[in-house]
Amino acid sequence: MVSNSNNDLAASAAHFRHPITKVSEVEFRIDRKAHEGMNVPVTIYANEGLLSKMLTDRTIDQAVNVAHLNGLYKHVIVLPDGHEGYGFPIGGVAASDANNGVISPGGVGYDINCGVRLIRTSLSEKDVHPKLRELLKELFLNIPSGVGTGGRIKLGPRQIEDVLADGVAWAVENGYGWDSDKEYCEENGTMKTAKPNMVSPTAKKRGAPQLGSLGSGNHFVEIQKVDKIYNPQAAKTFGLHEGQIVIMAHTGSRGLGYQVCSDYLRVVEGAAKRYGIELPDRELACAPINSKEAEDYLGAMNAALNFAWSNRQMITHWTRRAFEKVLGSSSEGFEMNLVYDVSHNIAKIEEHNIDDSKRKVMVHRKGATRAFPKGRTEVPIMYRKVGQPVLIPGSMGTASYVLVGAPKSMDVSFGSTAHGAGRMMSRSAAVRRWRGEDVKRELAGRGIHIESASWKGVAEEAPEAYKDVDAVAEVSDSAGIATRVVRLVPMGVVKG
């Protein structure tokens, strides 16, 4: 059992339900035999403080539920930012056999390919500071935000099919980006396995007007400054240096991905029943990977992945335009190159070593970032000697991190690490506790400016509603799964 240093009743109850063994300062474990029906153990990468927060909601219960699924390898993983999600914890990873395992839409989440990209510049704080408010206003105009909001273009019926099939490549071919952008996206920003015809007309109708829009919640575009370097060699390789201005964008597949998840949860619930799969929680509905239902979901989910990559690419385009307009030079001149783009909500087939043999596995990453180390062919050639950039956004007004995938991640987390700070307080509780106007004023006092579509949204995203992103990055680093490269601090935020 872990120490009973916290007095929270819910946490104590969870301690009692799950015998948790402390392996190290940053690793905890629930044995496979802890509960009848578990097929694999659960590994939790966290410190005592982060673990005690997970024990205040159903995070660990959900990870134990996931461990009941068929065809899983090694263990279910909870990352330091883990919190409760739909069926499957956010900050969770599970890998099932690519032929005999299962796929669970809840293991990807509603916001399919929610993710982050980082754009670097040749600008420094003194270039940007006098124009910061103007830049934020221009970004806010160029990149519409808020629930149900559309982007600056509306796709026709033929175009949405092409976006779903081609992802980032569609955007670049249509003038919304540079050829080099594709190289610096996970999967080059295009899943060739996408099946646009498996995406419902409703999902396409929702998505068509939304390409190039931000959405709401914790989605943002931030102007940040490189604050601290931990790993000079990797920083140099990623084109990052102290004092440099960078732009981080965090968004996903908007209403389209939500609709795909929602449509296929119904399909997969039916499949689970038909194939006689016993589910510890209905929200964990899953289908055998080789079933028709799974193939259809995978085709649609891959199309939604492409939509999200294209969305972040459009946002990159409009960001470059905003900088050009306000600062009066070309974005090529500002060297606004893409550092990298990572997905946080995804399932895909990868090759991993299991018991000394190479196997194809379906890795579910929900609120988790791929963190491949040096040498893996999936890492862009320019980065292959150091490893994949891992982008961890903080909550509004707090730091964000760039890490680099470390070799140990392949042994202990299916090449994955954390994805963000992780909520600590529900949106509704945050709205009861804070007023958006006060949060904005408090951040402005610290020199961080916000352009937002809604006061309620600002209150929901109050920094105190989130876990400590510095602790999350530190645990990943100490556990040796992805190590810190640079710390970024916000100067201005555009959000929904």
Next chain:
DNA sequence: ATGTCC
């Protein structure tokens, strides 16, 4: 996260 209830 989400046309925050077809």
